[in-house]
Amino acid sequence: MSTTSPTGERLPVALRTEALEQLLTERGLIDPKVMDGIITTYETNVGPLNGAKVVAKAWTDPNYRRRLLEDGTAAIKEMGFGGPMGQHIVVVENTPITHNVVVCTLCSCYPWPVLGLPPSWYKDPAYRSRVVKDPHSVLAEMGLELDDDVQIIVRDSTSEVRWLVLPERPAGTEHLTEEELVSLVTRDAMVGVAKVAAP
Ligand code: FE
Numbered sequence: 001m002s003t004t005s006p007t008g009e010r011l012p013v014a015l016r017t018e019a020l021e022q023l024l025t026e027r028g029l030i031d032p033k034v035m036d037g038i039i040t041t042y043e044t045n046v047g048p049l050n051g052a053k054v055v056a057k058a059w060t061d062p063n064y065r066r067r068l069l070e071d072g073t074a075a076i077k078e079m080g081f082g083g084p085m086g087q088h089i090v091v092v093e094n095t096p097i098t099h100n101v102v103v104c105t106l107c108s109c110y111p112w113p114v115l116g117l118p119p120s121w122y123k124d125p126a127y128r129s130r131v132v133k134d135p136h137s138v139l140a141e142m143g144l145e146l147d148d149d150v151q152i153i154v155r156d157s158t159s160e161v162r163w164l165v166l167p168e169r170p171a172g173t174e175h176l177t178e179e180e181l182v183s184l185v186t187r188d189a190m191v192g193v194a195k196v197a198a199p
Pocket residue numbers: 104105106107108109110157158159
């Protein structure tokens with residue numbers, strides 16, 4: 001099966017994916033019904049809300065925070081989240097002086113059980129190559145201006161290790177409950193391209 005058009009251009013990803021799915025189905029290697037089920041699950045049921053619950057718990061329970069930073073996968077499983085693309089999640093903490101940002105330079109590895117499916121910018125070759133070389137500029141373009149003296153650590157996700165950022169709890173949220181904190185935590189903050197803002 002060709003993945004180029006008659007004029008030699010690369011066909012769009014959606015078309016190539018469809019062709020691949022058809023081929024795998026014809027050969028009996030996948031069941032399209034199972035595939036649809038997985039996609040629906042991650043599109044509608046599993047999303048950044050899971051990660052937000054993990055973060056809010058870590059903000060309000062020091063023992064949980066310690067377990068989360070020691071063994072992300074196990075602590076996330078305690079909250080009932082796990083499964084494909086989440087077998088080895090490492091959680092790193094952002095502080096006023098150290099900022100972690102996540103990328104997958106090779107493709108689009110991402111911790112599905114806590115964040116759902118990756119956004120399109122995460123899969124963009126420009127983000128993937130530039131954030132490694134010049135994270136300060138890329139983050140600024142995405143709306144996150146960090147002081148020059150903040151150390152930025154770029155975490156490269158792979159199929160073996162998938163990173164999750166534990167963002168800083170914003171000042172002025174001391175009176176909020178865990179549930180109220182959940183609603184503040186965004187996907188972008190857990191990838192490290194944004195901070196969590198106070199309400
Ligand atoms: Fe990848």
